Amino acid sequence: MEEHSLETFQQACALPVALRARFFQKQDREAIRRICADTGFLGHPIDPVFEDRELFADYLTRYYTDWEPESTLVCERDGQVVGYLTGCRKPIRRFLFHLLYNPYLFFRAFYRWWAWPYRSSTRRYLRWVLCKGWREVPYAPRGVPHFHINLLPQARNVASTRALIDKFLAYLVASGEKSVYGQVVTWGDRRSEKLFLRYGFRVLDRRELTKYRAYVKSPVFLCTVWKDLAKNPRLYGSCSHRRPTTAGAQP
Known part of the structure; x- marks a missing residue:
């Protein structure tokens, strides 16, 4: 690779x-909750779907910020949190959290319904x-760490992702x-299996999310993607000029 080409590539891959x-x-907690709601409807505010x-x-x-905060990251832009990655290395702890906490959420929702x-x-x-x-939740491997990423529009780029x-x-x-897995939403021409393969992930399963049928013309799918960290411990396995132009998974 010529020297000027290498320099151009390094600049393109660098984080701004x-x-x-x-x-x-701890001070990031409210920003994460706000971004979660602001991107909850296919990258847009959740309010039209769930108020x-x-x-x-x-x-x-709540599990990621309160029970396993050490596995959560945020993306800052000029000192402001513009995205986050919630991760889990302790699936049994997460299972117990939801076993105990979900009934409480159910009764809160039931009360607020009326x-x-x-x-x-x-x-x-x-x-x-x-x-x-x-x-409609696709298969996910048991006992394997997982992650989920949400970014505000101004941070949805290859560098921050x-x-x-x-x-x-x-x-x-x-x-x-x-190894690690993630569950990401795809619809229309957003995120094909080729994109996941480029990142070194393999699609294990996908299911249609029928909750979006009233809002989106094309089917919306939730996909489980898995990565072998022994073979490829980074997002890109090798240097290549061919990079995806968009990135950032939504809930």
Whole structure:
């Protein structure tokens, strides 16, 4: 590779000076909850689908920020949190958390159903959670660390996504983990299997999320993607000029 080409490639792969990935701190908790709600509907605010932002953030982020904060990272831009990666190395602890906490969330939702009262879109979402949601979760390997990443629009780029994931993968490898999986949403032409293969992930399973049928014309799928860290401990396995132009998984 010629010297000028190598320099150009290194500049393209580098994280912008204004962006940095770091591990979670207690003061990041509210920012993570806000971003979770602001990106909960296919990268947009969850409000049209589910109005109870507090309950939504509790279900999706409380374990990671309160029970296993050491496995969570944030992405900062000019000192502001613009994205996060929630990770888990302790699946049994997470299972116990949801076993104990989910009934509490259920009774909160039941009370607010009548006390607020919830509008029709929120009630439809809750009916999906109770009747269909558990059947539409794709297969995930047991006992394997996992992660989920959410980014605000201004941070949805290759550099910030790579910085978060590479830092998390390095953390897993240093902790002796051998593999990792994530669950990401795909629809239309967003994120094909070829993109996951380029990142070194393999698609294990995918299921359609019917909760979005009233809002999106094309089917929306939740995919489980898995990566062998022994073979490839970074987001990119080798240097290549061919990079995806967009990145960032949404819930």
